[in-house]
Amino acid sequence: MTTVSCEPVPALAEQFKRGLAAPICLTWEWTYACNLSCAHCLSSSGRRDPAELSTAQMRGVIDELHHMQVFYVNVGGGEPTVRPDFWELLQYAVSRQVGVKFSTNGVRLTAARARQLAATDYVDVQISLDGATREVNDAVRGRGSYDLAVRAMANLAEAGMAGFKISVVMTRHNVPQLDEFAALADRFGAQLRITRLRPSGRGADVWPQLHPTAPQQRQIHAWLTAHADRVLTGDSFFHLNALGGAPLPGLNLCGAGRVVCLIDPVGDVYACPFAIHDAFRAGNVRAPGGFAEVWRSAPLFARLREPASGGACRSCSQYSACQGGCMAAKFFTGLPLDGPDPECVLGHGEGAPGDTPPPGNDHSHRRVPARRTAVPLGMPGVRVPARRVAADLGLPAVGVPARLCGSSPLAGVP
């Protein structure tokens, strides 16, 4: 991203805070269905929602994005490739000059599909992997998921799909593996992308156990500073800028409703991909005026584009560096939205948080009733509360590639 400035105008970030004509970074989740049940899934995915957009409705949204000049979208889920119309929609988006970067656990990336992708201009692939080793990855993403991802990466590399992304959510257990992730990316001719764990969706359940410790936050910052030229971050670590030094590359602001938003599988529009909750729902693409009307006129977005007060952070010397951090991280940990981030590197986010909000819409796989006891994650010393799906991490049906899903996420898909 480059800026061509030619006269004294407010910094680009200041311009962005007031919102743009269309999002720059639009995440669009194509289904809540997923073959995996990752412990930290920020959309609580698993089962397809019966109200998900039809193929025709999806094409309608693509047409609208074309007219709004949204030049690319980040497609996710759920696992987007389990939609039977996934490849058709991908081709349609590309034909309308809406580039697609899609996130996948690799379940459908056969050698043939990898060759097809390599031959398609304007498509990027992002393989999700949360451990550089099988043990660390599968503890969070489910048994078999490491092998699934590695097979997909091998297929992409073999097909000549250079520069695909390996996308890692940083957790307490994989921060020590940063160099290993970089080596893995090199091995496959891929690019490493690391992002911040959010307490969103099922991530709320595992946040206390999985979010990086304060020393690890500093380790991430140092590693990012040393490797800025070879790692992508989705601008997700701007809260670490309060540690000082040169700012991390990126916009350094919360883009929710300003440059970023999310369209979920049923067409609901949320302020950001980490805020799938009624409190951040701005509208639905099926309403009159479609997505454009939501983006331009939703009262929620208008509020997010107003100048932020800074709240309790206003008196902090580092406020201009970190901007108070991530709105979703605060919301889902019960912190005031105008106060410090729960991972504030100066420690201001610690203390007595308020009540955490009730979970948003949950599409987790239905399994055995959640037990109230802690369940081992498969690694010594890692224990997760048994709320919702985290209880089921050890079940053999989770993440076995040969069997997509016990409760058939595809049931009823047109």
Next chain:
Amino acid sequence: MSVPADPFEPDRGYRLNPDVALRPEPFGALAYHFGTRRLSFLKAPGLVELVRGLGSHGSVSEALAGVDESRRPSFLRALAALAASDMIVPQP
């Protein structure tokens, strides 16, 4: 994967790269290069106007003649930056 660009020569004619789309924004425009997939931000409405009309002038200097004199140096720098990132290209 940026395309190597020739040195910027204001005496030549330039035009908006056919692979680049301009999206109007409150601050000016967002430029997207479909080939390199890079985004740039044109941070002045006057600059957007200049870039859009660049192809109808025989040279950059000629195009700049219509711009207020005090703004010419900064616009020239902006055009050089756009040429370096392949957003504008020499006329064929």
